[in-house]
Amino acid sequence: MVKVTVLGAAGGIGQPLSLLLRLNPHVTELALFDIVNSEGVAVDLSHIPTKQKVYGYGPKSKTDTTQLKAALKDADVVVIPAGVPRKPGMTRNDLFKINASIVKGLVHQAGLVCPNAFICIISNPVNSTVPIAVEELKKLGAYNPAKVFGITTLDNLRLEEFLSLALKRVNGASIDPADLRGDAISIGGHSGSTIVPVLNSWASSLPSSVYDTLLHRVQYGGDEVVKAKNGRGSATLSMATAGYRFVSHLVEALADDLIVDEVAFIKFDELPAKGIPNIVSSQISYFSLPFKLGRSGVKFVQFPKNLSDKETKLVGIAVKQLRGEIDTGVEFVHHSKL
Ligand SMILES: NC(=O)C1=CN([C@@H]2O[C@H](COP(=O)(O)OP(=O)(O)OC[C@H]3O[C@@H](n4cnc5c(N)ncnc54)[C@H](O)[C@@H]3O)[C@@H](O)[C@H]2O)C=CC1
Numbered sequence: 420m421v422k423v424t425v426l427g428a429a430g431g432i433g434q435p436l437s438l439l440l441r442l443n444p445h446v447t448e449l450a451l452f453d454i455v456n457s458e459g460v461a462v463d464l465s466h467i468p469t470k471q472k473v474y475g476y477g478p479k480s481k482t483d484t485t486q487l488k489a490a491l492k493d494a495d496v497v498v499i500p501a502g503v504p505r506k507p508g509m510t511r512n513d514l515f516k517i518n519a520s521i522v523k524g525l526v527h528q529a530g531l532v533c534p535n536a537f538i539c540i541i542s543n544p545v546n547s548t549v550p551i552a553v554e555e556l557k558k559l560g561a562y563n564p565a566k567v568f569g570i571t572t573l574d575n576l577r578l579e580e581f582l583s584l585a586l587k588r589v590n591g592a593s594i595d596p597a598d599l600r601g602d603a604i605s606i607g608g609h610s611g612s613t614i615v616p617v618l619n620s621w622a623s624s625l626p627s628s629v630y631d632t633l634l635h636r637v638q639y640g641g642d643e644v645v646k647a648k649n650g651r652g653s654a655t656l657s658m659a660t661a662g663y664r665f666v667s668h669l670v671e672a673l674a675d676d677l678i679v680d681e682v683a684f685i686k687f688d689e690l691p692a693k694g695i696p697n698i699v700s701s702q703i704s705y706f707s708l709p710f711k712l713g714r715s716g717v718k719f720v721q722f723p724k725n726l727s728d729k730e731t732k733l734v735g736i737a738v739k740q741l742r743g744e745i746d747t748g749v750e751f752v753h754h755s756k757l
């Protein structure tokens with residue numbers, strides 16, 4: 420029995436993500452909350468014949484929290500794609516002003532109603548919204564470092580796809596991107612130069628100009644979509660796929676009592692961890708990293724081995740930018756009056 424609650428379920432990411440979750444046999448109950456149209460989305464999905472229960476919840480007034488609480492009741496997993504997306508010319512940090520309070524408010528209720536649930540944050544800027552969630556849960560005494568994640572899976576999807584294309588261009592090799600999964604991974608944060616692709620043995624196949632293009636596409640893939648959508652939002656379908664990859668893996672671990680390998684933006688300093696270099700651990704406590712994930716959450720974090728000199732340099736650059744973005748999230752919770 421696994422109940423998944425999606426907050427922001429009627430949005431560009433929320434709808435396709437909810438559809439994918441509707442089709443997952445491990446999810447026994449799906450609760451869809453949004454400030455608009457969640458009940459419509461739930462009724463639509465309810466016509467798909469599965470054994471799963473699906474319910475929509477929307478606030479009855481601006482101050483009503485009963486519907487949100489009902490959506491969160493007994494949730495095992497809470498996924499949060501609520502908030503505004505970018506328009507051309509904006510950075511993810513420009514979303515902070517609006518999304519910080521949205522995430523804080525939603526996580527506050529989750530901490531009250533389902534303190535043991537896994538919290539998966541999609542809302543940007545992830546580098547700051549995850550620290551917001553952590554600090555808010557700490558305030559409520561509901562924080563478990565093994566169960567709070569920033570979803571950076573899209574950086575991994577992009578790396579797998581763009582690396583397979585680059586390898587094909589260089590030596591004609593047709594590599595299935597699925598074979599790159601877990602071997603080439605993106606670590607760090609979720610914006611521009613905080614994203615660090617780690618290529619392992621694949622790096623040696625790439626001439627430096629091809630590598631540079633690949634690096635730029637992975638770090639700035641979000642901009643590519645924002646530009647192409649030209650004012651109508653950012654990545655939604657690839658993000659729903661990415662969110663589903665992470666959440667379905669987590670749900671599988673819960674339902675079948677498995678240990679799975681995953682990567683997400685986590686607060687690593689209170690978790691069993693190996694290999695975290697001093698350049699990271701001496702300055703920050705959040706990083707997107709690979710870990711073993713089971714029913715009780717993150718079991719063990721492993722910093723990737725064998726980084727190239729270039730990748731080590733990129734880690735240093737990422738840490739510098741992440742430090743400020745993490746602090747912004749932490750300070751927001753402690754100094755905002757919301
Ligand atoms: N982590 C990642 O890799 C990615 C993150 N994102 C982020 O995901 C977020 C959502 O993006 P989209 O779905 O495209 O936006 P959208 O605008 O299409 O959907 C957002 C939904 O959130 C809802 N919402 C707003 N305030 C809410 C609240 N207080 N409670 C519940 N629902 C609320 C809206 O009504 C809307 O339905 C954005 O912040 C975007 O930047 C987008 C792509 C990738």
Ligand SMILES: O=C([O-])CC(=O)C(=O)O
Binds near residue numbers: 505653
């Ligand atoms: O770029 C954006 O604003 C959305 C996002 O996080 C991504 O596509 O990686």
